[in-house]
Amino acid sequence: MLPLLAVLQGIMRNVKRHKTKTETQENDKNKEEKKKAERPSVRRKVKRQKHEPHIHWDRLCLLVFTVVNVPLLAWNWKHLKQKYLEYMEPEYEFKTFSFDHLSALAQREMNMKKYAYNYSTTHIDKRANLSRQEFTDVYDGAWPVIITDVVPKWGAYHWSKQFLLKYYGKDRITMKAVDGRLDNAESLALPLELYFKHAHEGTFRRWTYVEDELFIPTRPQLRRDVGDCEYLKEDYFQLFPEEVRPWNAMLLWGTPHSRSSLHIDPYNWTGTNAVIKGRKQWKLIPPGQDHLLYVKEGKMSGFPLECYKYNR
Structure with missing residues (x-):
């Protein structure tokens, strides 16, 4: 069952x-x-809704942005690519720079007529009470000039060996020691007091040269002692980002016979030298001899914004 x-x-x-x-x-x-x-x-119902107007503004804006900017992006890329290729081509790396000195001198002579000063066309003028406009018209980038009434007004004019030893003798300072050829230099970072002990030494073949771009700017008291200069108000380096902007108060201090080779400073800047103590001699070469200058290929400055090092 x-x-x-x-x-x-x-x-x-x-x-x-x-x-x-x-x-x-x-x-x-x-x-x-x-x-x-x-x-x-x-x-x-769907067919009726199909004829009702409805604009997708988010899609429209995206479309407009794409239509307008794609040609611009294409042009920019093409332009940048062309510039990059030009830079990478060997013939563009070391272009010969030619300065039309005749036109510059002609413009200077025209500007000289604006002022009553008896300018020299063969020697270097020594000037005081020089206006900034006259400096720009007659000297800036056209003719050397020695300005005699700026440095004596600075606190740095009264620096002495005793003052620097007392407050900064233990601080390290960068320098180069040359033995023989100029390109045979050794970079050193030694206490300032040690440099003082040998500052009086120096021969034609062996000498030392302090070249420190941070010593003054990183010490507020010393930086304040380097006063303002009316002729240096136009400073295009202030347009650089602070992270890559060159320092504007380099300390140069050489033993007897210290010197440098013919060169162009990084970024082609115009250096203004303020002689606080001692003497500095310049070798001036008349304009119109650009074709006799040359550079060594592959030499770089080592600056944050890389550029070539133009040394003879």
């Missing part, structure tokens, strides 16, 4: 399962027919 009862129960479960499946299929079929009946009205 038990096996027969189990078989009957199994048959009843299968019948019930089949009935449920059939009902589910019929319900799904009814739902599908109902959807088909409703679908035309949905289509008509």
Whole structure:
């Protein structure tokens, strides 16, 4: 009896399962027919909405930006690529610089007529009470000049060996020691008091030269002693980012016979020398001899904004 009862129960479960499946299929079929009946009205509704104006401003702005800027970006890239290729070409690395000195001298002679001073056309003028405008018109970038009434007004004019030893004798200072050729120099960082002990020494073949661009700017008292100069107000280095801007008060101090080779300073800057103590001699070469100058290929300045080092 038990096996027969189990078989009957199994048959009843299968019948019930089949009935449920059939009902589910019929319900799904009814739902599908109902959807088909409703679908035309949905289509008509969508069709009506299709004609309603709707502007996607976010997409429009993106489209305008793309249309306007893609040509500009393409032009900029083409322009930068051309400049890069020109820079990388060997013939562009060392271009010969030619200065039209005749035009510069002619302009200087015209500007000289504005003022009553008796200018020299063969020697170096020594001037005092020179206006900035006259300096710009007659001397700046055109002719050397010695200005005699600036440095005596500075606190640095009264610096002495005793003063520097007392307050900065233990501080290290950078210098170069030359033995033989100028290009055979050793860079050193030694206490200032040690340099003082040998500052009087120096021969034509062996000498030492302090060349420190941080010693004065990083010591506020010394920097204040280097006063302002009316003729240096135009300083394009102030346009540089502070991180790469060159320091503007380098300390130069040489033993007897110290010297430098003919060179152009980094970034082609114009250096103004203020002689506080001692003497400094200059070798002046008349203009019009640019074709006799040359540079050594591959020499770099080592500055944050890399540039070539133009030494003879």
